[in-house]
Amino acid sequence: MPLQPGGQGVCAQLSRRVLMEMGIAMNVQHRNVIRTLEVIVEADLRCYLVQEACAVDLLSLVQGLSNGGVRMSEADVSRYFKQLVDGVQYLHGAGIAHRDLKLDNVCVTEQGVLKIVDFGCATLFRRRIQVPTGKAVAGGGHRKHKGAAGTRARAAPYTVPAKSAVQLHSQYVETLSTSVCGSDPYMAPELFSGKNYAAAMVDVWALGIIYFAIKFVQFPWAIAHASRDRGFQKFIQCPDVFFDRWFPAPVECRTAKSGSPHTDLWTAGLGKLPSPQQVRLSDYAIMRRILDVNPATRADIYTIANNSWVLAIGAETSK
Structure with missing residues (x-):
C-alpha cells in the first residue's frame, strides 16, 4: 500500500x-x-x-430516462443485469458481500462495461478458521488426543505450538452480519427485523430492486417495511398480484388450471400447452425467486447466474 x-x-x-x-x-x-x-x-x-475511470453511473442514466430521455431497450436492461450478476457472483465467490448495492454504486464505462463500486459497507461473510483434525503429531511427550471433540488447539499468533500439538486444517464458515447498511429503497426486509442476517442474501434483494428500477424507471416501493410503506405491505399480502403485473409469465407458459386468471387464454383457442423447448424465456421466474421476502428461500447468486434466461443473455452478448 x-x-x-x-x-x-x-x-x-x-x-x-x-x-x-x-x-x-x-x-x-x-x-x-x-x-x-x-x-x-x-x-x-x-x-x-x-x-479506473467510468463515464456514468446507473442512477444518472435512470434519472435521464425519467426526465424525458429515451428508455433503455430491453436488450440493454438485460445486458446490464447480466453484468451485475457476474460481478456479484465474483464477489460472493470470494466471500465478499457488498451490502450497499444501488444505482449510484454501479457505474458504466464508455465501452458499456458495468462496474460495481464503493466497498464502504462491504463485509467478509465467509471466513477461514483453523480446526483440529482429531489427530496429534507424535513426539515431545505430549498426550495424544483421540478425537476432535476433546481437542483444543492453542491459538496463533500468540504461541507457536511444538510438533506434538494437535494438527489443524482450514475450514471455511459463513457468518451472519449484524450492522444495518444500505439505502432505503434497496434494503432487504430482513434488515429491519433487528436480527442477524445473511449479507449475501441482502445483495440479491438489492440486485432485484436495481433491475426493477432500470427496467421500469421507478422503484417498486420506498422501503421494504410493511408498517412504513403501504406498497410493500400490499406486496407481502399478495405477491402474485405484484408479479403478474410487473413480471408476468409469457403467454406460452401460462397454464389453464381451474380458477386461474389465465384460463381464458387457453379456452380462447390458443391450443395445447407447449413443450419446454417452446417456452419463451423471460425474467418472470427468477424475479419471483430474487424478490422473495424470506431470505432462507430467496435465490442465491449462483441460482440466478444459472437461470436459463440469464444464461441466454450471456449467450446473446457473447455473439
Whole structure:
C-alpha cells in the first residue's frame, strides 16, 4: 500500500472499517468490479483510492430516462443485469458481500462495461478458521488426543505450538452480519427485523430492486417495511398480484388450471400447452425467486447466474 512521505505507521491508526474497504478494493479483480490502481494514505489519515475511470453511473442514466430521455431497450436492461450478476457472483465467490448495492454504486464505462463500486459497507461473510483434525503429531511427550471433540488447539499468533500439538486444517464458515447498511429503497426486509442476517442474501434483494428500477424507471416501493410503506405491505399480502403485473409469465407458459386468471387464454383457442423447448424465456421466474421476502428461500447468486434466461443473455452478448 503506497504511502505519502511522512505516512509511515498511519495504517495502525485507521479504523477497521476503512482498512477493510481498502483491502477489498485493492484485492478484487473482475471485469464487472471497479479496479483500484492505488491507495494513498496521508499522514493526517486522509485516504484516496485511485480507480479506473467510468463515464456514468446507473442512477444518472435512470434519472435521464425519467426526465424525458429515451428508455433503455430491453436488450440493454438485460445486458446490464447480466453484468451485475457476474460481478456479484465474483464477489460472493470470494466471500465478499457488498451490502450497499444501488444505482449510484454501479457505474458504466464508455465501452458499456458495468462496474460495481464503493466497498464502504462491504463485509467478509465467509471466513477461514483453523480446526483440529482429531489427530496429534507424535513426539515431545505430549498426550495424544483421540478425537476432535476433546481437542483444543492453542491459538496463533500468540504461541507457536511444538510438533506434538494437535494438527489443524482450514475450514471455511459463513457468518451472519449484524450492522444495518444500505439505502432505503434497496434494503432487504430482513434488515429491519433487528436480527442477524445473511449479507449475501441482502445483495440479491438489492440486485432485484436495481433491475426493477432500470427496467421500469421507478422503484417498486420506498422501503421494504410493511408498517412504513403501504406498497410493500400490499406486496407481502399478495405477491402474485405484484408479479403478474410487473413480471408476468409469457403467454406460452401460462397454464389453464381451474380458477386461474389465465384460463381464458387457453379456452380462447390458443391450443395445447407447449413443450419446454417452446417456452419463451423471460425474467418472470427468477424475479419471483430474487424478490422473495424470506431470505432462507430467496435465490442465491449462483441460482440466478444459472437461470436459463440469464444464461441466454450471456449467450446473446457473447455473439
